[in-house]
Amino acid sequence: MPFLKRRRFVSVIGRKSQVPDGMWMKCPGCNQAVTRKEIDENQQVCTHCDYHHRIGARKRIEFLVDPGSFQETHMGLQSADPLGFVVEETSYSYPKKVKESTEKSGMTEAIVTGFASIENTRTVLGAMEFGFLGGSMGSALGEKFCRAADDAVRERLPMVVFSSSGGARMMEGILSLMQMAKTADGVRAMNAAGVPFISVLTHPTTGGVWASFASLGDIILAEPHAHIGFAGPRLIEGALKVKLPEGFQSAEYQHEYGYVDQIVSRTEMRSVLGKLLAYLAPQ
C-alpha cells in the first residue's frame, strides 16, 4: 500500500497533466504532494506547512460565518467605465476586462458585502475577491464599502473586512484614487459611531487599499505570509536598484514593525474573530 502511494506521488510531480484533475496537487509552500481532499477539508491550507492557498470571497464567507447566516447586500453595485478606458493602440478595453473577469470569477465586483453571524455575533462582513481584476479598488468597490460601513453604523454592528487587493483600479484613473479618501471616510463614520472595525489582511493587500481602510482597523489581523505593503517591491527595486530580501512586506514583517496585531491562520480565523466580535460588539 505505501508503495502504491509512492508511485502515484512520483507520477504527480513528473507528469502532472496525466493525473486526474483535482485529486492531487503540489503544495507551493513545501513542495509536497497533497490530496485535494486534504486541502479542501482544511480550508485550503496545507496540512504540512500551513501554506494558505488563495481563496475567493465566496469560499471565505463559507468558511467563516455561521451556516446559513449570510445575507448579501448591495449586489447591484457594479463597475462602470467613467474614463472610457478603451485604448485601440494596445487593444485594451476596460469594459471587456470587467466582463472577462466576471465570467472567470463569477463575481460582479471585487468585494462581496453582507450581514452575517460569526459564532453568534451579528456583524457586517466584507470579503474582497482577488480574482476580480486583482481585487483592485474602483468606484463601485468604494461605494460598496461605504454603504456596508453605513449599515454597520445604522445597525450598530461591528464590521469585518477581508482585504485582498493589488491596489487602485488604474482604469478608473483619479476616481479610483479618490476611493482611498472615500473608504477612509467610511471608517471615520464607524469610529465616530463607536462601532468596531476589524480589518483582516490576506494575500496580497497592497497600494491604495493598504493606504486606506485596510490599515485603519481598530484591530488588524493578517493571514500568515500574506504580502502587505504600500509601494510594490518591483517599484522599490526599480527606483533604488536594490534587491529586496525575502520576507520584506510579509505579514510577519508588518507584525514585527507594529502594523498588524496578530497573525491568524485561516483555520483559526473563525474562533479568533468570534471572540473579538463577542467582546467588542456594541452592547
Added chain:
Amino acid sequence: MLYSRSIRPGARSYCIEELGTALAKLSQNNNSRGTAAHVLPFEKRIVELEARLEQAEDDDTRNEITQELEREREQVFAQLTPWQRVELARHAQRPKMMDYASRIFEDFIELHGDRVSGEDTAMVGGIARFQGQTVILVGQQKGNSTDERIRRNYGMAYPAGYRKALRMFEMAERLHLPIVTIVDTQGAHPHPDAEQRGQGPAIARNLLYLMGIKTAVFSVVIGEGGSGGALGIAVGDWVCMFEHAIYMVCAPERCAEILWRDASKKDIAAAALRITAHDLKEFSVIDAVLPEPGGGAHRAPEAAAQVLAQEIEQFLVRAKNGDWTPERRQEKFRKMGVWRDVV
C-alpha cells in the same frame, strides 16, 4: 535577516544620494531660470520670442513680437500632446511650494519634525500669515536647484513627512486655524525604510483625519499630484489645480508598464488616464481650475502666485462665513466615483 534591520540612520541619505546623482546627471546646469537644459522642445520658440521682446528697442517691434508671442503660445498650448502636458507639469522651472509660499504669505514660520521619528525635508509645514490672518501651511517641496532637490528628496516624503503633516493638521484644529496644503509630488517615497515605518498606514491616517477635521482645508495641486502621496495632504473642502498641473492615480509611464509591459507607451497612458485639471474638474474631483499665465506658471511665477492668492482669499472669506463644514466635505468625497446600480 530583513533588509530594513541592517539599515542604519545614515543609510537613508545614501539612497537619496544615489538617486540624486542619477538625476543630477540627467539635468545638469539647471540652477538658473532659462538655461537650455530647462526649455522643453515645444517651448523653444516661445523662449526665443520672449528674449527678443526683452531686447526690443521701440514700441512697434515690441507690439509685433508680443502678437507673435501670443499666437505662438496659443498654438503650442492648443496642440500639446498628453505626454507634453506631463512634461509641463513636471517642468523643473515650475514654481515650487516655497516659491508660492514666499510670494503669497506675509510671513512663514517653518516648524520641524513629526514628534515621533524625525524630520522629513520633502514635506514642509508651519505657520503662515495671509492678509493678517494666521493659517497652517503644509506642502511638498520638490526643490529648485540640484542641491535642493537632493536635500528635499525630490518632494517624495517618508512616513515622517505625513506624520509631520498630521501634527500640523491636529494643531490647526485645536487652535481653530484654517489649513492650506500645496501638493507637488511624484508620490510617497518608495523605499524599504518608508515601508518599515508604515507609509501606507501614515497616509491612511491622514485621509481619515482630514475627512473629519473641524477646521477649513484648502488644497491646491501646483505641479504634480502623484497618487496616494498627494492625496495624503489633499482631502480639502476646496481642492483646486493649476491649469497645467496633473493629478493621477499612477504615473503614465508606470501605468503603461503595468498594463502593457511597455513604458514607452506612456503617451497613450497619459491620454487614457485623464490626468489634466480640466479632466478632474469634469469628474468633480476638484472644485476649480486656476488659470495660468501665458506659456505656463514658470514663465510668469508672480502672476501665477496672484491667481492662487486670490483663490485663497475667497476661500478664507467663505471660511469666515462658516461655509466649510466636515459634513459638507464628507458628502463631497462620498459622491466621488462612477458606478452602476443594476437592480
